[in-house]
Amino acid sequence: MIITDVLCPFCGDLCDDIIVEVENNKIIEVKEACETGVSKMMGHERIAAPMIRENGKLRETTYEEAINKAAKILVNSLRPLIYGWGSTTCEADEKGIELAEKLGAIIDNTTSVCHAPSVLALQNVGLPSCTLGQIKNRADLIIYWGSNQAEAHPRHMSKYTSFSKGLFTKEGRKGKHVLVFDVRKTTTAEVADDFIQLDPGEDYRVLSALRMILAGGEDIVPSCVGGVPKEKLIEIVDRMKSSRFGVLFFGMGLTQSRGKPYNVANAISLVRELNAHTKFAVIPMRGHFNVTGFNQVCAWATGFAFAVDFARGQPWYNPGETSSVDVLNRGECDSALIIASDPAAHFPRKCVEHLKKIPLIQIDPCPGPTTELADVVIPVAITGIEVEGTAYRMDGVPLRLRKIIEPSHLSDEEILSRILDKVRELRGD
Amino acid sequence: MLVKLTPKKAFRIPVEAENIKPDNFAGKGKSGIESITVCHGNKEVILGSLFDVEVKGVGNEKETKILIDGDASRIKRIGERMTSGEITINGNVDMHCGALMSGGKIIVNGDADAWAGREMRGGEIMVEGNAGHYLGAGYWGVEKGLRCGIIRVKGNAGDYVGEHMAGGEIVVQGSAGLLPGLNMSGGKIMIEGDAILPCGEMKKGIMIIKGKILEMLPSFRFDGTEVIDSIELKKFTGDLAIGGSGTLYANFVSEE
Ligand code: SF4
Numbered sequence: 001m002i003i004t005d006v007l008c009p010f011c012g013d014l015c016d017d018i019i020v021e022v023e024n025n026k027i028i029e030v031k032e033a034c035e036t037g038v039s040k041m042m043g044h045e046r047i048a049a050p051m052i053r054e055n056g057k058l059r060e061t062t063y064e065e066a067i068n069k070a071a072k073i074l075v076n077s078l079r080p081l082i083y084g085w086g087s088t089t090c091e092a093d094e095k096g097i098e099l100a101e102k103l104g105a106i107i108d109n110t111t112s113v114c115h116a117p118s119v120l121a122l123q124n125v126g127l128p129s130c131t132l133g134q135i136k137n138r139a140d141l142i143i144y145w146g147s148n149q150a151e152a153h154p155r156h157m158s159k160y161t162s163f164s165k166g167l168f169t170k171e172g173r174k175g176k177h178v179l180v181f182d183v184r185k186t187t188t189a190e191v192a193d194d195f196i197q198l199d200p201g202e203d204y205r206v207l208s209a210l211r212m213i214l215a216g217g218e219d220i221v222p223s224c225v226g227g228v229p230k231e232k233l234i235e236i237v238d239r240m241k242s243s244r245f246g247v248l249f250f251g252m253g254l255t256q257s258r259g260k261p262y263n264v265a266n267a268i269s270l271v272r273e274l275n276a277h278t279k280f281a282v283i284p285m286r287g288h289f290n291v292t293g294f295n296q297v298c299a300w301a302t303g304f305a306f307a308v309d310f311a312r313g314q315p316w317y318n319p320g321e322t323s324s325v326d327v328l329n330r331g332e333c334d335s336a337l338i339i340a341s342d343p344a345a346h347f348p349r350k351c352v353e354h355l356k357k358i359p360l361i362q363i364d365p366c367p368g369p370t371t372e373l374a375d376v377v378i379p380v381a382i383t384g385i386e387v388e389g390t391a392y393r394m395d396g397v398p399l400r401l402r403k404i405i406e407p408s409h410l411s412d413e414e415i416l417s418r419i420l421d422k423v424r425e426l427r428g429d
Numbered sequence: 430m431l432v433k434l435t436p437k438k439a440f441r442i443p444v445e446a447e448n449i450k451p452d453n454f455a456g457k458g459k460s461g462i463e464s465i466t467v468c469h470g471n472k473e474v475i476l477g478s479l480f481d482v483e484v485k486g487v488g489n490e491k492e493t494k495i496l497i498d499g500d501a502s503r504i505k506r507i508g509e510r511m512t513s514g515e516i517t518i519n520g521n522v523d524m525h526c527g528a529l530m531s532g533g534k535i536i537v538n539g540d541a542d543a544w545a546g547r548e549m550r551g552g553e554i555m556v557e558g559n560a561g562h563y564l565g566a567g568y569w570g571v572e573k574g575l576r577c578g579i580i581r582v583k584g585n586a587g588d589y590v591g592e593h594m595a596g597g598e599i600v601v602q603g604s605a606g607l608l609p610g611l612n613m614s615g616g617k618i619m620i621e622g623d624a625i626l627p628c629g630e631m632k633k634g635i636m637i638i639k640g641k642i643l644e645m646l647p648s649f650r651f652d653g654t655e656v657i658d659s660i661e662l663k664k665f666t667g668d669l670a671i672g673g674s675g676t677l678y679a680n681f682v683s684e685e
Contacts, residue, residue, distance in 0.1 A: 078442050079442045120569060205647060208648050211670040212648040215671075215672070220649070259626070320563075332443060
């Protein structure tokens, strides 16, 4: 059976034109997706059954026992952390937030370690944005700042930006100017028209210089800022002003370099000011396919997009205080539930050390470094392959993930509902 | 009236103790103070279960002095919204110490963690050690950080000192980190040591850096020199990238 218009549940581009061939409830071929997408959709090693750690070893058990044990750990904690949500549905996110509220837990997603600064910045200065579709059809100036999407979002340039052809961009690559700002010459920079190499940590200063020039004060700007000559900066501002429709994409090169949220706010403010001259938009290059979705659900459920602490009953949000890395770094939490993410693989060492010390519950389809530390492991079906649901693309467009084959495990949403039921029962409400 | 609180143990899970302030303690006896609630993780507990409480004398909030005799590095929000009286902490203190306070005095005989004096409206905070990030700053999205009152730090301060500050005064006797005075719209910050990228998007206000500006923003205009506290300082105006008219004085600006 051939299924068309399938969504690829991997990166924030959430490509929706994938063709999948299924035979006997197995995916045998994936077309149109990039290499990463194909490999994700063809399947990986799975966790076969629920497991519980006893005497240092994981032993297989039933869903019921694993869920009961997870609920007990959470109910008995003073400061539980619920973290992950990179690769699951908005419906599961909703259940997770309900669980966090019931427990008085901290709930946080992977935003905390990638685009938290973007969220903080947009709360301060807004986000003049647009959809990827508009960019494909209209943008003639494409800027990537600290984002190597040639590797992180392989089809981004061909579908939406540099190489795509649209309604008013019929010439494709020829009619577009592509500019890359980065600290090193990335694969993305190699296919750009112009590469501006920044000295590390100089994003804020270079953005200030661009804004200063745009405001007409080029005589104040020194001859070289952050490794970029003043003449180059003036040329860039001229190019920005004379474009028909410009777009600035930024990645972790901007969000994670010193000054984090203020770099992003500075970049957004530049884009806002450019709109006095031409149409300009800005989009954060979000990583996993539904990190954006969690931010959306969390914002409409609690008022805040991530790092929400329910300890006092009402939500309190303060990245730097309630964000997972900070809570783990200070060794604050006394249990953790990790879902659809693998923090043991990408968190700072001190955080992983603390995860090792506390009771840890993992909900995931596939084994990874976090499984090695977990005390309760609950396998689930793969979202977007075996489970349908809602996901938000990096530009904030909600799309419907499809179920292509029958699942062999329960879904994230189902597991969370059952943990929530058990928590209610243990609490006697 | 003197109230001495001695923590019964070192906490790992933070205690949220905005109820520790003279306004709440005034006129109460030992058992009254012991039964005041604070939060430990997601549980509400009484002060008496976490601290040994000693009370000497009686008095109104103005006459109430609280002494936290021990480490408060996991006790947040001490003195939040206090209006008068005095709190002394004989050790380090956790985040939000003196946040939104409008009067009285807090003395920290140690280091203060992030957001000390956040959105403060009056009164005084004295930190004998170092201060963390966001000293005298505003909460996310809040337009005004420190509005009135004074914060003094004997040691160094972290990043974003006085972010969104609109009035009042901050004195850091050591150095400050990244982007002090960010988005400030009033008040005065004095840094006796060094600072990095001061006064980004500054609208109004005064920043004096007696040490070095280790890195300078490209959107400030040099406006000659002026003598302050008998030192000749360079005067800059900005942040011109946003049409700001703040004043930045510095002794020395590092060349690239
Ligand atoms: S670019 Fe991203 S969403 Fe598109 S196929 Fe590749 S991994 Fe999947």
